[in-house]
Amino acid sequence: MATQHTPESAQVLLLAAADHNLHVLPNLLRQHTPNVADPETLRTPLHNAIASLEKVEPQPPSAEKLKDAETTIRLLLENGAIWNTLDKEHETPGCIAYRLGYEHLYEMMVDAGVRCEMILNAIGGWEQIDSDAEEEGEAEGTVVVENDGEADDIPGLVSIDSSIGSIKNSDKMDEDGVIVDAPEADSEKNATKEKKSHPEDIAAEISNPDSTLSASEVLEYNATTETPSYLSSTLTFTPHSLLDSNRNAVMMDWESSVMDLTASLLLPEENTTNRTVLNVGFGMGIVDKAFEKGKPTRHIIAEAHPDVLKKLREDGWYDMPHVTILEGKWQDTLPIFMLENPDVTLGAIYFDTFGESYDQLKQFFSEYVVGLLDPEVGRFGFFHGLGADRRICYDVYTKVVEFDLLECGLDTNWVEVDLPELKTEKWEDVKRKYFNLDTYRLPICTFGA
CATH class of the missing domain: 3.40.50.150 (Vaccinia Virus protein VP39)
Structure with missing residues (x-):
């Protein structure tokens, strides 16, 4: 059964991750999913743990702070944090680590992605899932991480599932702002240069980092370059x-x-x-x-x-x-x-x-x-x-x-x-x-x- 919590307590999770507060985080993660995001920045605790290392002062972070950041990232990943969630700047946590020059943190995120994809491989998660109208958010090559509804009743927060590339408006979102699923970096394993296609307005919207397309629109768009569609198209x-x-x-x-x-x-x-x-x-x-x-x-x-x-x-x-x-x-x-x-x-x-x-x-x-x-x-x-x-x-x-x-x-x-x-x-x-x-x-x- 999901633990009930308040918006304030979930915000504490975001702040604790940014502060690398290892005294508070373990208890918070027993109560909360790590896959919530700030509604303004769309940054998750994993984003915050890395972004807080940005050099705002002349002195770089101390070795102790870097070690705490590494421990925080590991703790979040062990508790199910999604490696490739995008923030409002269209960056994954790993993208931030690379931009800031923290190579060892970047490699931690790469390794997390590899583990995730290898698990998907082992369970057959790369196969196209036949989904009905209620499951259209489960795009090819994805696995849904159950959040047990923990963020469903938290006004002012964002709840994230792991459907790759799915962007859908929550049916519980109200005028105060709330619960939407955040996009993830496109992890389609496209060895075959599977460029997408759709009518002009959809194609332009998909390339937009602030896209608000529904999951069904994304799936329809993706389907247009599958082999049957391609072979029947005029080149x-x-x-x-x-x-x-x-x-x-x-x-x-x-x-x-x-x-x-x-x-x-x-x-x-x-x-x-x-x-x-x-x-x-x-x-x-x-x-x-x-x-x-x-x-x-x-x-x-x-x-x-x-x-x-x-x-x-x-x-x-x-x-x-x-x-x-x-x-x-x-x-x-x-x-x-x-x-x-x-x-x-x-x-x-x-x-x-x-x-x-x-x-x-x-x-x-x-x-x-x-x-x-x-x-x-x-x-x-x-x-x-x-x-x-x-x-x-x-x-x-x-x-x-x-x-x-x-x-x-x-x-x-x-x-x-x-x-x-x-x-x-x-x-x-x-x-x-x-x-x-x-x-x-x-x-x-x-x-x-």
């Missing part, structure tokens, strides 16, 4: 991009430097024994053209979109004797390919699809890469856009995917690539950015010794 090839019918960027030419390096690392010159290549997701053909520079003996391309297949034919890929085109979804074509070619092994495999979730990437490397990759010289890579909207999400999902790959017997070497500044004009023809960082982590995976 537009421009000199610099490939766009779907809603102007979501399927691929852009700024990726060329990344793809050129990827191809050279996956199929290096020293690999003279197996120069067979598989690429899943042709798009603009950037990585396939880069692979061709390495003169593969056989080049297999899996592509599902009819417009891209048409372009492949127009550009002569079907006429190349060493090229095999697998037409259709890779989930359908690769099993047939493996049955028809039981002895084939591949020197290089690359994966870069659109409109698919992390589950599909994980299925691909756990079921197909392990069966097709040459155990001696084979290398596997993929476009790493997991959580690329903000640094902490990118850092979390870098570790998550590395753990999952290791579980399949694959070691991962990350090559950091400094990107030329992605200026605004690079994105002016598309709905929204799908990569928002200065550095790209390029994965090269091989079977461990």
Whole structure:
């Protein structure tokens, strides 16, 4: 049964976290969920514990204060504090730690995110949940943390659940202000550059940090780039991009430097024994053209979109004797390919699809890469856009995917690539950015010794 408490006592929790008051906090956390937020700033106790270290005086915080802050953060996390809740400035607690330069606190938040996502992985939380109208806040890749209603009757506070990206108005909110669910950083594990799409007003609102969209609107918006929607959309090839019918960027030419390096690392010159290549997701053909520079003996391309297949034919890929085109979804074509070619092994495999979730990437490397990759010289890579909207999400999902790959017997070497500044004009023809960082982590995976 939830413990009843007053707005004043919950405010004490927010203040105690900011003060790192370790005498008061344990008792408060026995009575309150840590997932409440100030209605003005939307900062949770976890935000406050880190933000209070901001250097407002010439002297930095003492070592004792930093130790108390670390203990406070650990205590809040142990009691169920959500790692990726956004405040009004669109920052997670980890974002604040990174901005203030507290690397060890930032790493604590990254580790908390990794633990959360690995638990979701273990319980199947990354699968799309079929929800009725009353459960629309439970978006893909989420798990709802029960708050036992503890904040439901507290005027002037914000109650947070853990539905990733869900933003909904509470049916108990009154004119005095109260109970709304706070948004969280987008933790969609989008290995496949799943850029969202929706009518213009919805798309613009979703990109707005102060968005007030309902959960159902967010879910409808997210659904428009799922594979069935994407495959039925009309694509537009421009000199610099490939766009779907809603102007979501399927691929852009700024990726060329990344793809050129990827191809050279996956199929290096020293690999003279197996120069067979598989690429899943042709798009603009950037990585396939880069692979061709390495003169593969056989080049297999899996592509599902009819417009891209048409372009492949127009550009002569079907006429190349060493090229095999697998037409259709890779989930359908690769099993047939493996049955028809039981002895084939591949020197290089690359994966870069659109409109698919992390589950599909994980299925691909756990079921197909392990069966097709040459155990001696084979290398596997993929476009790493997991959580690329903000640094902490990118850092979390870098570790998550590395753990999952290791579980399949694959070691991962990350090559950091400094990107030329992605200026605004690079994105002016598309709905929204799908990569928002200065550095790209390029994965090269091989079977461990």
